[in-house]
Amino acid sequence: MLPDPLTTAAGRPDTLGVLGGMGPLATVDFLAKLVALTPATRDADHLPVLVYAVPQVPDRVAPILTGSGPSPLPALLAGMHWLVAAGAKAIALPCHTAHHWADAIDDASPIPLLHIADAAIAALEAGGLSGATVGIIGTRATWQAGIYQDRLCRRGFDTRTCRDTELETVVLPAIALVKQGAPERARPLFERAIAALLDGGADAVLLACTEIPAAFAGHRLPARVIDGTEALARACITWGLSRRT
Amino acid sequence: MLPDPLTTAAGRPDTLGVLGGMGPLATVDFLAKLVALTPATRDADHLPVLVYAVPQVPDRVAPILTGSGPSPLPALLAGMHWLVAAGAKAIALPCHTAHHWADAIDDASPIPLLHIADAAIAALEAGGLSGATVGIIGTRATWQAGIYQDRLCRRGFDTRTCRDTELETVVLPAIALVKQGAPERARPLFERAIAALLDGGADAVLLACTEIPAAFAGHRLPARVIDGTEALARACITWGLSRRT
Structure with missing residues (x-):
C-alpha cells in the first residue's frame, strides 16, 4: 500500500525529519533558518525534509511545571514513527520545552534525535x-x-x-x-x-x-x-x- | 509497523498535506503565510500540517518545455501517497510549475488537491x-x-x-x-x-x-x-x- 521509502527521494541518507507544530511559527522559523543557512546554489542542494507539524499535541508546560494534564509523549512518538516510516534519518525537534521528552523519543527511535542543547554547545564552542x-x-x-x-x-x-x-x-x-x-x-x-x-x-x-x-x-x-x-x-x-x- | 493515522493527531479532518521542496524557500514562504493568515489565539487553532519537501524531485521545467528528462510525476505521486498514509485530508502543492501534474496527482489521490489556480481565482474575485x-x-x-x-x-x-x-x-x-x-x-x-x-x-x-x-x-x-x-x-x-x- 505504502511506497517503499527506498524507492522515493526521501530514502536518501540526508533526509531530516522535523517534529514540529510547537508552535507553528517556531517550526516555520526553524525551516526558514535551515534553508537560509544551507550552502546551496540550486534546489537539489538542500536537505530533503519531512515535517510532522501537529499543533494539537497536548500542552508541554503543565506536565513539566505541575505534573498535571495529559503527557504529550504519545503524540510526539506517533509523529516520530511517521517520520521514520517516511524515510527520515534523523529527527529535529524545533521546540525547546518539548526537549523534556527528547531522551524518551530518542530511546524509542531507530534514528538519532539531534538535541537542541548539543546544537547550542556546538555553536558556543x-x-x-x-x-x-x-x-x-x-x-x-x-x-x-x-x-x-x-x-x-x-x-x-x-x-x-x-x-x-x-x-x-x-x-x-x-x-x-x-x-x-x-x-x-x-x-x-x-x-x-x-x-x-x-x-x-x-x-x-x-x-x-x-x-x-x-x-x-x-x-x-x-x-x-x-x-x-x-x-x-x-x-x-x-x-x-x-x-x- | 506504521501507526494507524486515526490514532494520531494527524487523523483530524483538517490535516493538510504539503507536497513541497520545489523550491525549499517557496515551501517555507507558503508555510509562513499559512500560519500568519490562520485566525488563531493559540497553537491548537492552527491546522495540522504534514510536509513532504524533497527538493531532489526531478526537474519540472525540461519535461514541460522540451518533453525531455525524467518525469517528476513518480516522485510527486510517492510524496502524495506518503501524505495520504500519514493522515492528510487534502494536498497543497506550493509550486506553480508542478501544477502541470496537478490533475494526474488529483486523479491518483483519494483526497483532493487544492489547485493554485482555483485559489488565485478566489483571491481575484x-x-x-x-x-x-x-x-x-x-x-x-x-x-x-x-x-x-x-x-x-x-x-x-x-x-x-x-x-x-x-x-x-x-x-x-x-x-x-x-x-x-x-x-x-x-x-x-x-x-x-x-x-x-x-x-x-x-x-x-x-x-x-x-x-x-x-x-x-x-x-x-x-x-x-x-x-x-x-x-x-x-x-x-x-x-x-x-x-x-
Whole structure:
C-alpha cells in the first residue's frame, strides 16, 4: 500500500525529519533558518525534509511545571514513527520545552534525535566560548525541565538564568508580546534581560525560547548571544551534509 | 509497523498535506503565510500540517518545455501517497510549475488537491476583479503548461504574460537571484516586470512563481498584485476551517 521509502527521494541518507507544530511559527522559523543557512546554489542542494507539524499535541508546560494534564509523549512518538516510516534519518525537534521528552523519543527511535542543547554547545564552542558561563533566557518550564543545564554542565559549561522577578516582569511579558504579534515592543525587553545576564557575570547568553529570536528578525543579535533555533538548524545542516559523503 | 493515522493527531479532518521542496524557500514562504493568515489565539487553532519537501524531485521545467528528462510525476505521486498514509485530508502543492501534474496527482489521490489556480481565482474575485485581464508573471514553463490560463479562461478572465525579452532579461534572472538567496537584488526586477504588465493593459498581476513573493517578504506588494502563494494559503485555511464544523 505504502511506497517503499527506498524507492522515493526521501530514502536518501540526508533526509531530516522535523517534529514540529510547537508552535507553528517556531517550526516555520526553524525551516526558514535551515534553508537560509544551507550552502546551496540550486534546489537539489538542500536537505530533503519531512515535517510532522501537529499543533494539537497536548500542552508541554503543565506536565513539566505541575505534573498535571495529559503527557504529550504519545503524540510526539506517533509523529516520530511517521517520520521514520517516511524515510527520515534523523529527527529535529524545533521546540525547546518539548526537549523534556527528547531522551524518551530518542530511546524509542531507530534514528538519532539531534538535541537542541548539543546544537547550542556546538555553536558556543564554534564561537570560542568553550567552558563559558552561559545565561539562559526562556520560559520557566524550559529552565525547570533542565533542557540545557545537564548537557552544558557535562561539557564543562556553567549555566544560570534570569532572576525570578526579571522573568516575571520582563521576559514572560516580552514572550507574550511576540505571541501577540508585537515583536518591536518585545525586543527592548529582551535586550534588557540579556544585558542583565551579561552584567551579572554570564560570558554568553542563549536564547532558549523560539519567540525570542523572532523578536530580532531583521535585526542583528547582540554580541555573545546564541539563537538556539539557529544553532539547531546549523547542527541539522552539518549532520545532513556529513551524510552525503 | 506504521501507526494507524486515526490514532494520531494527524487523523483530524483538517490535516493538510504539503507536497513541497520545489523550491525549499517557496515551501517555507507558503508555510509562513499559512500560519500568519490562520485566525488563531493559540497553537491548537492552527491546522495540522504534514510536509513532504524533497527538493531532489526531478526537474519540472525540461519535461514541460522540451518533453525531455525524467518525469517528476513518480516522485510527486510517492510524496502524495506518503501524505495520504500519514493522515492528510487534502494536498497543497506550493509550486506553480508542478501544477502541470496537478490533475494526474488529483486523479491518483483519494483526497483532493487544492489547485493554485482555483485559489488565485478566489483571491481575484474577493478583490473585486471578476473577469479582469490578468497579467501572469512566472517561469516560461508555468505559462507554456497553461497552469492558470485554462481555469481562469473558463471562469471569464482574460490572461497575458510578459514579453519574451522581459522574461529572459528580467524575470528569469530575478528568480535565479531568489534561489541563490539574494531576494533584495531580485525585488526591483520583479517590480519592473509588474509595472510593464500593468502599463500594457493588465487590470491585475498574478505572481505565478513561488520565488517572486519570497522577494517581497517584509515589504508590501504593489497594488493590484495577487500573490499566488498567499492565495493558496488562504484557500487551504478556508478548506481546513470548513472541515472542523
